[in-house]
Amino acid sequence: MNSDKKESILIIGGGLIGLSLAYEFAKKNFHVEVLSKKRSEAAGFVAAGMLAAHAEGLSDELLSFGQESQNLIPQWIKEIEIDSEISCGLKNCGIVVPFEERKDLEKFPTYKYGQYLNREELEEQVYGLDAKWKHGLLFKQDGQIDNRRRLMRALEKACTFHGVQFQEGTNATKLIYENNKFKGVQILNAFGEIKSIFYEKAIICCGAWSRKLMTDLPIYPIKGQMLSIQGPINRINRVLFGPKTYMVPRDDGLVIVGATVENAGFNTGNTPQGIKTLQDGIKSLFPEAVIWPHMEHWWGFRPATPDLKPIIGKTHLKNLFLAVGHYRNGVLFSAITSKLIYKVITKCKLNDKENIFLEKFNYSRFKETD
């Protein structure tokens, strides 16, 4: 670690994307400060941790973005693990997507990237799937990481190792700017004090709450409820990705079950209907797990945009940048987002794909249609 920091940057939001960015910049010798309203509400602590560019059925530039990130993840995680001394539970376990009808499988956007499975082959992959699933696609490229118990903590520790300063319990309430140039933010800190802090550059990554700070951002929350059950170790070795429910088996037999998709504003808490939806989903996918002990339930907010693609790059204010709207795939997209934003801010040469991502995920795409 080098204490002779070159430049400073403010990261507004200490969730998954904020920590990934903080790590990237601090590692490359920036002085980094992270403002974090509430650590525990971050979707990074909620997500199932699937790395599912193909099983999610992404298409076009979003698929390419996911694939590029998936390629970066092993090395990125290796560095985080070295700096944090925490193993992140990255597993290239493959994801099985089951179908009742072959015609639905053939219509699946990432069909050509998967290995076709008939019922017998499905059973070989995951013995005990409900009998209605007659076909499947196996995406060997996809996998998972244990974001809730490991990656988020590892990122925090790796950031601290590289000298990142955290202001926990601090809400950035207002942007300060002059002549279209970002100057700083007004904050309400954990002691109830209102202060202004000034930085040369900043990145907004406030997840589902981003619109509260920058009101013209078209970001809204999509609530997801989740639960976990304890199964026998190694009973399921692949992630199961059903049409309404997915099951993500960790090494210790814990299975993460998700998730509802609710346009419910910022209404917190699990609901009886939400839990029932998940339990019905387990029954429909993998019936024997219905009786596995229920361990925990939780919820969180995905940061969504009108076209369900992220907003990454510059804003109308000079020196203020955005990394928001990662919706259902923020864990998958975290590696590429941090590398791309670093390149934009430090004016590194971008390759063709990176230029396309910045063009497609530009904040101005919403302004043009106003």
Ligand SMILES: Cc1cc2nc3c(=O)[nH]c(=O)nc-3n(C[C@H](O)[C@H](O)[C@H](O)COP(=O)(O)OP(=O)(O)OC[C@H]3O[C@@H](n4cnc5c(N)ncnc54)[C@H](O)[C@@H]3O)c2cc1C
């Ligand atoms: C149920 C569910 C399941 C998911 N499963 C997956 C999955 O399997 N795979 C996958 O790739 N992705 C998944 N995701 C998506 C992923 O979790 C998100 O895309 C990702 O966490 C977004 O990261 P973020 O940093 O933008 O937001 P968050 O992680 O939500 O962090 C935002 C942080 O900013 C803070 N903040 C907000 N406003 C302010 C402010 N004004 N000042 C200071 N701090 C502020 C908040 O307190 C919060 O801590 C899932 C999400 C949910 C909800």
